[in-house]
Amino acid sequence: xxxxxxxxxxxxxxxxxxxxxxxxxxxxxxxxxxxxxxxxxxxxxxxxxxxxxxxxxxxxxxxxxxxxxxxxxxxxxxxxxxxxxxxxxxxxxxxxxxxxxxxxxxxxxxxxxxxxxxxxxxxxxxxxxxxxxxxxxxxxxxxxxxxxxxxxxxxxxxxxxxxxxxxxxxxxxxxxxxxxxxxxxxxxxxxxxxxxxxxxxxxxxxxxxxxxxxxxxxxxxxxxxxxxxxxxxxxxxxxxxxxxxxxxxxxxxxxxxxxxxxxxxxxxxxxxxxxxxxxxxxxxxxxxxxxxxxxxxxxxxxxx
Amino acid sequence: xxxxxxxxxxxxxxxxxxxxxxxxxxxxxxxxxxxxxxxxxxxxxxxxxxxxxxxxxxxxxxxxxxxxxxxxxxxxxxxxxxxxxxxxxxxxxxxxxxxxxxxxxxxxxxxxxxxxxxxxxxxxxxxxxxxxxxxxxxxxxxxxxxxxxxxxxxxxxxxxxxxxxxxxxxxxxxxxxxxxxxxxxxxxxxxxxxxxxxxxxxxxxxxxxxxxxxxxxxxxxxxxxxxxxxxxxxxxxxxxxxxxxxxxxxxxxx
Numbered sequence: 180x181x182x183x184x185x186x187x188x189x190x191x192x193x194x195x196x197x198x199x200x201x202x203x204x205x206x207x208x209x210x211x212x213x214x215x216x217x218x219x220x221x222x223x224x225x226x227x228x229x230x231x232x233x234x235x236x237x238x239x240x241x242x243x244x245x246x247x248x249x250x251x252x253x254x255x256x257x258x259x260x261x262x263x264x265x266x267x268x269x270x271x272x273x274x275x276x277x278x279x280x281x282x283x284x285x286x287x288x289x290x291x292x293x294x295x296x297x298x299x300x301x302x303x304x305x306x307x308x309x310x311x312x313x314x315x316x317x318x319x320x321x322x323x324x325x326x327x328x329x330x331x332x333x334x335x336x337x338x339x340x341x342x343x344x345x346x347x348x349x350x351x352x353x354x355x356x357x358x359x360x361x362x363x364x365x366x367x368x369x370x371x372x373x374x375x376x377x378x379x380x381x382x383x384x385x386x387x388x389x390x391x392x393x394x395x396x397x398x399x400x401x402x403x404x405x406x407x408x409x410x411x412x413x414x415x416x417x418x419x420x421x422x423x424x425x426x427x428x429x430x431x432x433x434x435x436x437x438x439x440x441x442x443x444x445x446x447x448x449x450x451x452x453x454x455x456x457x458x459x460x461x462x463x464x465x466x467x468x469x470x471x472x473x474x475x476x477x478x479x480x481x482x483x
Numbered sequence: 484x485x486x487x488x489x490x491x492x493x494x495x496x497x498x499x500x501x502x503x504x505x506x507x508x509x510x511x512x513x514x515x516x517x518x519x520x521x522x523x524x525x526x527x528x529x530x531x532x533x534x535x536x537x538x539x540x541x542x543x544x545x546x547x548x549x550x551x552x553x554x555x556x557x558x559x560x561x562x563x564x565x566x567x568x569x570x571x572x573x574x575x576x577x578x579x580x581x582x583x584x585x586x587x588x589x590x591x592x593x594x595x596x597x598x599x600x601x602x603x604x605x606x607x608x609x610x611x612x613x614x615x616x617x618x619x620x621x622x623x624x625x626x627x628x629x630x631x632x633x634x635x636x637x638x639x640x641x642x643x644x645x646x647x648x649x650x651x652x653x654x655x656x657x658x659x660x661x662x663x664x665x666x667x668x669x670x671x672x673x674x675x676x677x678x679x680x681x682x683x684x685x686x687x688x689x690x691x692x693x694x695x696x697x698x699x700x701x702x703x704x705x706x707x708x709x710x711x712x713x714x715x716x717x718x719x720x721x722x723x724x725x726x727x728x729x730x731x732x733x734x735x736x737x
Contacts, residue, residue: 398563
């Protein structure tokens with residue numbers, strides 16, 4: 180009976196305060212979408228780190244016709260130099276650091292280049308002999324890059340040794356900045372949401388002061404009096420959080436899953452299922468914040 | 484049922500206290516009028532019984548319990564034992580008569596079956612049978628007050644506090660309301676009624692407690708609104724009463 184009563188009170192509160200409730204829903208929706216987006220960016224970064232760090236880490240570029248590096252003074256790499264390098268890679272002193280390596284010839288490099296820049300006119304002006312052949316190394320421990328670099332930079336026929344993680348790290352730091360920005364916007368929006376919920380609850384308590392006054396007099400408990408108001412805020416916030424979760428899922432499913440993953444096929448994107456992991460976090464966050472701000476507001480404006 | 488021991492209530496340090504060391508006992512099943520001019524402390528008395536406010540000094544006992552010792556989470560339980568009626572009825576305008584009375588039972592978690600059984604009974608007691616479906620604005624003032632009384636007593640409180648329940652009603656309607664309150668009192672409920680209405684007090688001939696400037700200046704059984712002593716003696720008696728007051732105040736100062 181009491182539960183049914185509380186539920187009907189919540190319903191009437193939501194109906195009476197509809198416009199405020201809608202604005203609470205929208206503000207929590209927007210703020211939690213930003214929170215969720217930041218979360219998804221972090222997940223994406225982790226996913227890409229795991230994927231790329233396993234794959235390509237260090238590239239040893241070999242001299243070609245156009246190389247200008249000091250080690251390439253004697254011209255393009257000879258077969259003998261290349262064989263020596265391969266031997267060095269297989270020697271125990273180097274092998275302990277790398278898990279795997281493979282040779283990428285110029286024509287393979289050209290093919291990859293064409294694929295990567297298929298939408299760009301630069302493809303037309305590049306020929307296979309402009310691109311260097313390379314050894315691609317997977318490190319057992321990516322931090323040991325320095326040893327590889329020292330060993331191979333001075334070898335004849337090597338143009339340069341690059342740690343490709345550096346390139347990725349730049350990308351990741353950009354994505355980190357983006358997710359920080361999202362968190363910043365989210366923080367401001369969450370403050371808005373909390374204040375708006377507080378105002379809504381205050382209005383609601385004011386418009387129902389007659390009922391609550393009578394409830395107090397006939398000895399209704401604090402829970403029965405306050406719960407409908409608190410639930411009003413919590414329900415609105417949870418609806419907002421559910422909308423945010425749905426939006427993020429749609430982004431992950433359609434934009435990442437169907438559009439971006441076709442445009443950039445060799446990048447691992449987070450799946451829609453992974454995006455759903457964020458949903459309970461958002462719902463708990465929304466509900467918790469709303470409950471807390473309602474409770475604090477009621478303590479000031481609804482005497483029991 | 485209600486006992487005040489030297490209760491003083493000060494709202495504002497600079498002004499005189501709203502209640503000034505009031506000692507009073509209302510027995511179980513008694514009907515007591517609380518009379519006095521506006522600002523004499525009647526409403527403060529009722530608020531202290533309900534623990535809407537706490538006494539500045541002294542103790543308030545309700546049903547044998549010192550209300551100062553009731554923790555805030557137990558206050559609802561205290562209030563369930565006390566029904567309250569106001570001058571302005573305080574009905575919920577969007578609920579009909581039945582729902583208004585049922586509301587008092589719903590909020591304390593009574594089952595639907597008990598509500599359906601009890602509410603018509605109580606409406607019958609206050610003389611509103613057959614008007615369950617009416618909305619408050621479709622009722623006369625007297626009928627609205629009967630609804631408010633029904634709501635106050637539907638949970639069978641031991642005490643009924645009425646703060647000028649006839650203040651907005653004409654004399655004949657007021658007498659009807661008094662009949663209802665008397666009936667409730669005869670069923671064993673202690674009734675304390677604050678009022679200005681001399682006709683009613685004179686008609687009912689119940690205990691009268693008169694407050695003036697926060698002090699009890701008269702406490703008589705089966706009394707009238709003003710003192711029962713004839714006019715000639717009245718001035719003497721009032722003087723006696725005030726003289727007594729002065730001596731008591733002096734006694735406290737020592």
